[in-house]
Amino acid sequence: MLRPPLLLLLFLSLAAKAQQPLTLWYTNPAEKWTDALPLGNGRLGAMVFGGVGQERLQFNETTLWTGRPRPYARPGAAQQLPQLRQLLAQGKQAEAEALAAAHFMGLKDHEEGYEPLKAAWLQKVKAVGAPQALAATGWQLISIPTPNGWEAAGLDGLDGAVWFRTSFELPAAWAGKDLTLSLGRIRDQDLTYVNGQLIGSDEGISKKRRYRVPTAALKAGRNEVLIQVINYYDKGGLIGVKEQQPVFVAYPEGADPATGVALSPAWQYWVQDREPPLTPTFQASYQPFGDVLLDFAPANTPFSTRHYERRLDLQQAKVLTVYNLAGTAFTREFFASYPRNAIVGRLLANGKGLITFKARFGSPHQSRKTYRVDDHTLALAVQVRDGVLRGVSYLRVAARNGKVTVTDQQLQVEGADEVTLYLTAATNYESYQKTDADPEKRAAETMRGVSGQRFDKLLQEHLRDYQPQFNAYSLDLGHTPNEQLPTDERILKFSPTTDPALLALYQQYGRYLLIASSRPGGQPANLQGLWNESLTPSWGSKYTTNINLQMNYWPAEMLGLSACTAPLFGLIGEAAEAGKVTAKEHYNAGGWMLHHNTDLWRGTAPINASNHGIWVTGAAWLTQPVWEHYQFTQDKEFLRQHYPVMKQASQFFLDFLVRDARTGWLISTPSNSPEHGGLVAGPTMDHQIIRDLFKTTSAAAEVLGVDAELRQQLQEKARQLAPNQIGKHGQLQEWLEDKDDPQDTHRHVSHLWGVFPGTDIPWADQKTTQAARTSLTQRGDEGTGWSLAWKVNLWARLRDGNHALHILENLLSPAETGSGSERGGVYRNLFDAHPPFQIDGNFGGAAGMAEMLLQSHAGYLDVLPALPAAWPAGEVRGLRARGGFVVSLRWQAGKLTGLEIKSESGQPCEVRYGDKKLTLNTKAGKTYKLNGELQPL
Numbered sequence: 010m011l012r013p014p015l016l017l018l019l020f021l022s023l024a025a026k027a028q029q030p031l032t033l034w035y036t037n038p039a040e041k042w043t044d045a046l047p048l049g050n051g052r053l054g055a056m057v058f059g060g061v062g063q064e065r066l067q068f069n070e071t072t073l074w075t076g077r078p079r080p081y082a083r084p085g086a087a088q089q090l091p092q093l094r095q096l097l098a099q100g101k102q103a104e105a106e107a108l109a110a111a112h113f114m115g116l117k118d119h120e121e122g123y124e125p126l127k128a129a130w131l132q133k134v135k136a137v138g139a140p141q142a143l144a145a146t147g148w149q150l151i152s153i154p155t156p157n158g159w160e161a162a163g164l165d166g167l168d169g170a171v172w173f174r175t176s177f178e179l180p181a182a183w184a185g186k187d188l189t190l191s192l193g194r195i196r197d198q199d200l201t202y203v204n205g206q207l208i209g210s211d212e213g214i215s216k217k218r219r220y221r222v223p224t225a226a227l228k229a230g231r232n233e234v235l236i237q238v239i240n241y242y243d244k245g246g247l248i249g250v251k252e253q254q255p256v257f258v259a260y261p262e263g264a265d266p267a268t269g270v271a272l273s274p275a276w277q278y279w280v281q282d283r284e285p286p287l288t289p290t291f292q293a294s295y296q297p298f299g300d301v302l303l304d305f306a307p308a309n310t311p312f313s314t315r316h317y318e319r320r321l322d323l324q325q326a327k328v329l330t331v332y333n334l335a336g337t338a339f340t341r342e343f344f345a346s347y348p349r350n351a352i353v354g355r356l357l358a359n360g361k362g363l364i365t366f367k368a369r370f371g372s373p374h375q376s377r378k379t380y381r382v383d384d385h386t387l388a389l390a391v392q393v394r395d396g397v398l399r400g401v402s403y404l405r406v407a408a409r410n411g412k413v414t415v416t417d418q419q420l421q422v423e424g425a426d427e428v429t430l431y432l433t434a435a436t437n438y439e440s441y442q443k444t445d446a447d448p449e450k451r452a453a454e455t456m457r458g459v460s461g462q463r464f465d466k467l468l469q470e471h472l473r474d475y476q477p478q479f480n481a482y483s484l485d486l487g488h489t490p491n492e493q494l495p496t497d498e499r500i501l502k503f504s505p506t507t508d509p510a511l512l513a514l515y516q517q518y519g520r521y522l523l524i525a526s527s528r529p530g531g532q533p534a535n536l537q538g539l540w541n542e543s544l545t546p547s548w549g550s551k552y553t554t555n556i557n558l559q560m561n562y563w564p565a566e567m568l569g570l571s572a573c574t575a576p577l578f579g580l581i582g583e584a585a586e587a588g589k590v591t592a593k594e595h596y597n598a599g600g601w602m603l604h605h606n607t608d609l610w611r612g613t614a615p616i617n618a619s620n621h622g623i624w625v626t627g628a629a630w631l632t633q634p635v636w637e638h639y640q641f642t643q644d645k646e647f648l649r650q651h652y653p654v655m656k657q658a659s660q661f662f663l664d665f666l667v668r669d670a671r672t673g674w675l676i677s678t679p680s681n682s683p684e685h686g687g688l689v690a691g692p693t694m695d696h697q698i699i700r701d702l703f704k705t706t707s708a709a710a711e712v713l714g715v716d717a718e719l720r721q722q723l724q725e726k727a728r729q730l731a732p733n734q735i736g737k738h739g740q741l742q743e744w745l746e747d748k749d750d751p752q753d754t755h756r757h758v759s760h761l762w763g764v765f766p767g768t769d770i771p772w773a774d775q776k777t778t779q780a781a782r783t784s785l786t787q788r789g790d791e792g793t794g795w796s797l798a799w800k801v802n803l804w805a806r807l808r809d810g811n812h813a814l815h816i817l818e819n820l821l822s823p824a825e826t827g828s829g830s831e832r833g834g835v836y837r838n839l840f841d842a843h844p845p846f847q848i849d850g851n852f853g854g855a856a857g858m859a860e861m862l863l864q865s866h867a868g869y870l871d872v873l874p875a876l877p878a879a880w881p882a883g884e885v886r887g888l889r890a891r892g893g894f895v896v897s898l899r900w901q902a903g904k905l906t907g908l909e910i911k912s913e914s915g916q917p918c919e920v921r922y923g924d925k926k927l928t929l930n931t932k933a934g935k936t937y938k939l940n941g942e943l944q945p946l
Contacts, residue, residue, distance in 0.1 A: 033496045034320035043836035046321040050345040051528025054539040059319035059330040064303040071532040072438035074609040075396040076293025081612040082590045087597040097690040106619045115614025117289035126286035134170040139205045142172045153276040158244025165373040166544035169283040173236045175273045186261045192218040193250035198239040242288035243545045291616035293608040294549035299372035323521045346471045349459040354430035362424040369419040387420045401448040402434035403456045429464045441611045481569040482887035484513045497837040505879040519855030529575040534561045538848040554627035555605040555683040560849040563856035566641040585654045588613040600661030603627035620687040628658045629702040636705040640891040643914035655706040674731035691745035697763035703727040741780040754789040756796040765806040793833045794841040798853025805860035810875035865890035869919035892916045905941040
């Protein structure tokens with residue numbers, strides 16, 4: 010079959026882009042990871058950079074983590090429970106936190122025997138002083154500060170002892186004066202020298218290093234600063250400080266730091282020792298796998314290209330890069346195939362024999378090797394430093410004409426007409442309890458299933474799998490000229506009125522990301538979905554269960570992606586097994602429970618610190634998606650299968666709750682209002698979640714016709730739980746005590762869980778609803794990305810569409826400011842910024858937009874409950890509602906004009922729009938059409 014000339018393909022693709030709103034596109038290659046475009050099939054993820062001289066695909070496999078199967082719960086921790094409760098009842102929070110820190114937190118990996126190893130290692134590295142460091146060879150340049158750790162400056166995965174050196178010029182007028190050397194914050198420990206004299210040492214990321222430099226240590230002219238930085242785990246380096254006062258300056262003691270002299274920006278570093286003993290860690294971290302690097306010859310710069318464009322087509326889940334170089338038009342296409350568990354690419358040029366490049370693997374793992382598999386395949390093998398998991402990736406090339414050669418280091422293609430690339434990867438992970446799989450065999454088997462297949466055939470197979478899910482939903486909020494701008498320019502110029510289509514694109518991008526990062530057979534979407542480039546990702550890129558994991562799945566049911574929840578339910582089932590041990594060892598309770606984080610190995614014990622790690626309602630919250638899935642699908646067999654996790658979560662609280670001596674209410678203690686206010690007795694959020702858990706477990710039991718006695722017990726206990734309370738500022742109290750600060754703008758709004766995503770504060774309870782509104786107003790309209798997303802949903806549930814849209818506008822603000830700092834918003838590739846990148850804001854924002862258009866949590870379809878004035882006209886098709894309904898609707902001039910409701914399970918359906926109501930006795934499979942007055946058509 011003859012192919013159309015590539016220039017014609019390029020023209021057609023550019024024309025299609027102008028007509029296709031569901032596209033992210035750019036006129037320059039990605040400069041950094043948050044510019045690159047994501048692909049994923051639920052198991053493999055890749056970030057495509059679109060470079061001209063070099064293409065980079067940074068890729069992940071969803072089961073490559075640190076850690077290993079091991080015990081997480083601390084045996085006998087429950088012995089401390091009575092004393093912890095007593096201390097909290099007596100108002101002795103600090104004492105309770107100290108006791109919990111010492112005897113109640115979960116077990117760390119490598120905890121036993123660590124301190125002697127650490128002491129010996131420290132003695133060894135500190136034996137090297139300034140003279141020996143200065144005499145060392147191999148000093149290299151580095152850019153300082155490194156706000157996100159020295160990993161961001163090319164030292165990814167480095168733990169150990171590293172020396173840094175720079176200098177400053179001493180003004181003659183300062184002769185005889187003592188100075189202050191300001192270095193900001195350092196990870197973790199430093200020994201700082203000036204002209205070879207130790208002038209200060211400290212440890213801890215929160216401590217700002219300002220050291221006195223005695224005049225005796227100074228000399229006229231140039232003064233050398235030498236810093237030994239010792240880092241044990243996670244990120245390291247000189248990270249600066251977030252404050253107005255200058256850092257990396259020297260100034261006379263007592264003087265204004267702004268009058269100081271800056272340290273030379275020509276910093277150098279020397280790695281002294283990169284093998285500290287493995288630091289004890291509570292939980293594991295998600296890891297990158299590697300990079301596929303395509304080096305093109307000659308390696309021209311982007312400035313020599315014409316008509317450059319890269320884009321992500323959401324409807325095809327495909328990344329395309331096109332450009333003209335020296336008169337030749339080049340095209341690259343990549344997609345992630347779920348049916349074949351592979352990433353597939355194609356390289357084209359508009360002439361014969363014009364494709365020449367070298368392909369190689371890179372990886373940040375210290376333990377890695379590449380090797381030739383056969384005359385078309387190169388392999389990468391990696392082993393995580395801290396853990397039992399290893400992985401193998403295969404890269405295979407099929408070239409039409411031309412020459413292919415493979416060595417142990419690279420794969421070379423010369424003079425080909427067309428090239429197809431196939432990438433597979435696998436690990437030895439079997440389950441959270443087993444790691445005895447053969448990654449080489451897995452990668453090879455997967456490659457055999459995809460290699461040799463034509464690109465077009467694989468693409469069509471991919472589209473048949475992907476498009477039925479993605480195309481089940483559509484949203485049109487209107488169109489403006491800004492829609493034709495590149496995506497990064499649209500973000501900079503965004504407002505809801507100038508570019509409403511960017512919001513529609515953002516919601517659809519959230520749906521795309523969920524399909525890409527959560528498919529049956531894979532792991533659930535973690536804090537970064539399944540994309541991660543760092544060995545030390547923020548918060549381990551784990552599953553944070555005090556909101557973030559749950560938020561990842563908020564849009565699934567409403568936006569037609571119910572199938573994407575399968576990995577979540579897999580995690581819940583496994584965590585329920587692991588959580589039984591934690592319930593017993595830490596609380597002497599039955600059932601199962603989970604604290605505020607879990608990982609690949611399903612750790613459920615408290616982690617990090619006692620002031621926020623002891624939070625007991627993670628399992629209870631994770632039963633909500635189970636009940637939601639049943640409500641949306643009416644799948645009784647699914648409910649029957651997963652009812653035990655609801656029942657056992659309820660059983661834990663039947664055993665755990667205690668009666669408060671002061672009020673007589675049942676309360677949750679010890680616990681925490683997530684990451685706010687320390688260890689307490691009776692946080693409001695706990696009681697809201699537990700009430701909902703008891704209600705939904707009772708309802709599920711009734712649906713299934715089981716456990717009548719348990720239902721009665723749960724209903725009785727729910728009535729005895731501490732109720733929502735309104736405080737002295739008119740706010741909904743976050744704690745049992747009335748101690749909220751109306752000036753507090755903390756990112757968590759945990760006590761509003763009963764508004765969203767819970768149902769503990771119904772709209773009909775206007776008094777409590779108003780108190781929740783007051784609390785939300787007091788917390789403000791700013792925040793990290795996921796916090797903004799939660800506020801969108803809350804304002805939607807409070808039926809204030811204009812306020813919800815205002816928060817959405819903040820959520821879509823540029824994350825990267827001109828000063829180089831970051832804030833909550835979006836990066837150039839529309840990834841959510843915590844900052845740094847966290848995917849939950851993308852998912853939460855997508856869900857919030859759906860809540861503005863339709864709500865069904867109260868037992869009826871509430872149509873356009875929070876429509877903002879800036880969306881005067883629009884159409885949405887394929888919204889899902891509880892009861893098994895698929896809803897499409899249209900509006901003009903801010904008023905509903907048409908409504909279609911398809912009943913998938915034949916349930917009764919009450920519809921409300923404003924003050925209008927209609928009840929339909931539906932039949933399964935039938936669609937009901939109504940006008941704007943809710944009159945049948």
